[in-house]
Amino acid sequence: MIKLTEPTLLLDKAKCLKNIEFIVEKAKKQNITLRPHFKTHQSHEIGRWFRHLGVEKITASSLKMAEYFAEDGWQDVTVAFPVNVHEIERINSLAEKIKLNLLVVAPETIEKLAKDLKFPVNIFIEIDSGDHRTGLNPDDFENIDRILAEINRFELLTFKGFLTHAGHSYGVRGDKEELAKIHRESVSLVAPLKAKYSAQYSYLTISYGDTPNCSVMEDFTGLDEIRPGNLVFYDVVQTEIGSCTLDQIAVAMACPVVAKNPDRNEIVIYGGAVHLSKDSMIMPNGAKSFGKVVNLTEKGWETDETGAYLKSLSQEHGVISAPDEFFEKVQLGDFFGVLPIHSCLMVDLNSSYLTLEGEKISKFRFYE
Amino acid sequence: MIKLTEPTLLLDKAKCLKNIEFIVEKAKKQNITLRPHFKTHQSHEIGRWFRHLGVEKITASSLKMAEYFAEDGWQDVTVAFPVNVHEIERINSLAEKIKLNLLVVAPETIEKLAKDLKFPVNIFIEIDSGDHRTGLNPDDFENIDRILAEINRFELLTFKGFLTHAGHSYGVRGDKEELAKIHRESVSLVAPLKAKYSAQYSYLTISYGDTPNCSVMEDFTGLDEIRPGNLVFYDVVQTEIGSCTLDQIAVAMACPVVAKNPDRNEIVIYGGAVHLSKDSMIMPNGAKSFGKVVNLTEKGWETDETGAYLKSLSQEHGVISAPDEFFEKVQLGDFFGVLPIHSCLMVDLNSSYLTLEGEKISKFRFYE
Numbered sequence: 238m239i240k241l242t243e244p245t246l247l248l249d250k251a252k253c254l255k256n257i258e259f260i261v262e263k264a265k266k267q268n269i270t271l272r273p274h275f276k277t278h279q280s281h282e283i284g285r286w287f288r289h290l291g292v293e294k295i296t297a298s299s300l301k302m303a304e305y306f307a308e309d310g311w312q313d314v315t316v317a318f319p320v321n322v323h324e325i326e327r328i329n330s331l332a333e334k335i336k337l338n339l340l341v342v343a344p345e346t347i348e349k350l351a352k353d354l355k356f357p358v359n360i361f362i363e364i365d366s367g368d369h370r371t372g373l374n375p376d377d378f379e380n381i382d383r384i385l386a387e388i389n390r391f392e393l394l395t396f397k398g399f400l401t402h403a404g405h406s407y408g409v410r411g412d413k414e415e416l417a418k419i420h421r422e423s424v425s426l427v428a429p430l431k432a433k434y435s436a437q438y439s440y441l442t443i444s445y446g447d448t449p450n451c452s453v454m455e456d457f458t459g460l461d462e463i464r465p466g467n468l469v470f471y472d473v474v475q476t477e478i479g480s481c482t483l484d485q486i487a488v489a490m491a492c493p494v495v496a497k498n499p500d501r502n503e504i505v506i507y508g509g510a511v512h513l514s515k516d517s518m519i520m521p522n523g524a525k526s527f528g529k530v531v532n533l534t535e536k537g538w539e540t541d542e543t544g545a546y547l548k549s550l551s552q553e554h555g556v557i558s559a560p561d562e563f564f565e566k567v568q569l570g571d572f573f574g575v576l577p578i579h580s581c582l583m584v585d586l587n588s589s590y591l592t593l594e595g596e597k598i599s600k601f602r603f604y605e
Numbered sequence: 606m607i608k609l610t611e612p613t614l615l616l617d618k619a620k621c622l623k624n625i626e627f628i629v630e631k632a633k634k635q636n637i638t639l640r641p642h643f644k645t646h647q648s649h650e651i652g653r654w655f656r657h658l659g660v661e662k663i664t665a666s667s668l669k670m671a672e673y674f675a676e677d678g679w680q681d682v683t684v685a686f687p688v689n690v691h692e693i694e695r696i697n698s699l700a701e702k703i704k705l706n707l708l709v710v711a712p713e714t715i716e717k718l719a720k721d722l723k724f725p726v727n728i729f730i731e732i733d734s735g736d737h738r739t740g741l742n743p744d745d746f747e748n749i750d751r752i753l754a755e756i757n758r759f760e761l762l763t764f765k766g767f768l769t770h771a772g773h774s775y776g777v778r779g780d781k782e783e784l785a786k787i788h789r790e791s792v793s794l795v796a797p798l799k800a801k802y803s804a805q806y807s808y809l810t811i812s813y814g815d816t817p818n819c820s821v822m823e824d825f826t827g828l829d830e831i832r833p834g835n836l837v838f839y840d841v842v843q844t845e846i847g848s849c850t851l852d853q854i855a856v857a858m859a860c861p862v863v864a865k866n867p868d869r870n871e872i873v874i875y876g877g878a879v880h881l882s883k884d885s886m887i888m889p890n891g892a893k894s895f896g897k898v899v900n901l902t903e904k905g906w907e908t909d910e911t912g913a914y915l916k917s918l919s920q921e922h923g924v925i926s927a928p929d930e931f932f933e934k935v936q937l938g939d940f941f942g943v944l945p946i947h948s949c950l951m952v953d954l955n956s957s958y959l960t961l962e963g964e965k966i967s968k969f970r971f972y973e
Contacts, residue, residue: 241691
């Protein structure tokens with residue numbers, strides 16, 4: 238095993254490649270375009286693993302992130318976040334070089350965007366298909382039509398289609414029927430927009446979310462592209478939703494034990510909010526968990542149940558609740574793996590990955 | 606006002622200096638050493654503002670952070686985290702150059718530490734004075750004596766004193782009596798250790814925590830040094846505890862509005878978990894808040910109540926719950942300030958500050 242001295246972000250490349258191959262194969266089989274979201278891995282190197290399998294279009298969650306990937310040759314990028322017109326310089330710089338798709342949720346944005354725009358960009362209108370975070374209601378034809386009318390005023394703007402993120406699928410806990418219902422309803426809300434606007438716009442794209450649906454569902458009729466991101470690594474939340482098994486989680490934080498408290502059967506690790514993020518989840522047994530503790534091995538980590546999990550986090554301290562048997566065996570200095578509640582946030586905190594073979598893989602950072 | 610285009614960490618230097626002056630003056634007046642914790646600001650520049658006022662000793666939360674500050678001339682650093690012996694190379698590198706104080710919570714650590722140690726280090730024993738996170742019970746003389754016996758075996762190790770962090774003060778909500786009780790009890794648990802061990806060790810230091818107690822309490826009899834960190838900036842949690850007023854909070858994230866949803870009186874900002882952290886707090890009215898929304902001005906931000914707060918965060922999206930009046934006035938593209946629930950975590954996510962005068966101040970990053 239690679240030499241560990243401090244909290245380290247481990248990447249199981251084999252598991253990650255399997256996750257990537259899974260979705261690439263599914264998209265091919267279902268005859269739908271895969272435009273994966275790169276906000277989970279945020280890495281040139283990992284992006285290339287997608288490209289080697291034929292992926293040509295991607296999604297990013299910020300213009301800065303889009304720039305990072307454009308630097309590595311990605312030519313078709315959707316920034317799936319309501320466009321921040323203040324960043325017009327960055328928008329122009331990108332639009333000059335690549336096919337850039339921006340997201341719009343309000344008519345007044347179009348003129349502001351067009352004002353200092355110098356190069357062509359494509360526009361997706363975001364539709365709320367049940368997540369109730371951002372996006373127009375699918376029957377808000379008044380605003381949809383106003384946005385389209387505004388787009389038509391400007392030669393540099395082209396309407397590309399409707400985009401939605403069924404993020405409410407994250408509320409599912411293992412119930413495949415419930416997930417299927419969410420999928421059916423979300424698709425039924427957004428897919429009809431294609432027929433409604435196809436007279437005017439013959440090449441419309443209906444762009445669809447999210448890791449749970451893309452992992453579990455097979456029928457994507459009515460949709461043109463899918464943008465799952467989290468599934469490159471998965472995490473504990475996805476396991477509880479039913480998107481994957483524990484074995485598919487491809488990242489873990491390796492953290493050393495720094496204290497043991499016999500009074501409380503608690504183990505303290507060097508691994509806190511600044512290494513893991515403060516995302517937590519209520520587990521099936523009702524306990525609030527900040528991460529699942531597993532044993533590290535020569536080849537990575539086991540997913541056998543240890544019964545140990547992170548019950549609280551401070552800035553650097555992580556407190557593990559441990560069953561007796563686990564507690565007895567632990568020595569100060571031992572390293573354990575923490576499977577993340579939410580891999581996107583844990584990875585975002587870091588500057589690089591260490592593969593199990595000891596290879597360092599760098600990534601994008603929003604704040605440099 | 607400085608030109609803003611994206612989520613930006615703003616620092617009100619005047620407010621920050623006032624907070625620093627406040628604690629420097631109090632420590633002088635109470636005749637106690639100030640050894641401030643630098644894990645909140647993590648910056649050479651801000652560290653110098655302390656040094657200019659006579660501070661010579663500091664606290665860090667990792668050996669990497671200690672190295673960062675040693676590079677800027679800090680010669681006396683306590684790493685207030687149970688020592689991670691795997692980092693022996695870093696320990697030696699630091700101990701060769703500066704006065705390094707390490708924290709120990711178990712006897713078996715001493716021999717492991719001494720094994721490859723090449724230069725002198727000082728040892729503090731951590732005592733649990735009610736926080737129940739790390740540290741020996743104050744009456745666990747068996748383990749305290751075992752640690753001392755172990756320290757005495759090794760010439761390079763010197764016992765320096767007892768250190769505690771009364772982190773349970775963070776549970777207080779404005780009740781000064783309750784805070785005073787916590788302070789009295791914590792001090793009564795740790796201060797007597799000095800008398801008990803002063804026969805053997807005449808220069809023992811009793812080192813004490815935390816921002817709430819250090820901000821509000823005046824009587825530090827029995828203690829030799831205080832290590833508050835958060836008070837350099839304060840935050841919403843500290844305001845609710847009663848450590849400070851809203852006006853003393855010296856950092857805020859400036860975030861632009863990217864969407865408005867009239868159906869739900871919700872405003873979406875470009876400002877999510879990756880900019881703010883996912884620390885939240887239950888406010889007095891029962892609502893869960895991820896940050897307090899305030900108006901920005903030419904000179905910084907107002908602390909007048911807007912009634913608006915962040916009700917949820919995704920990776921980049923921040924959803925604001927807004928009262929009607931506030932909602933009506935907001936335009937897409939407007940910037941607002943978000944006062945952090947927990948300033949340490951919000952700042953840790955960033956690579957630099959922008960002062961209100963437009964000056965960029967860089968900071969340490971654990972993962973480079």
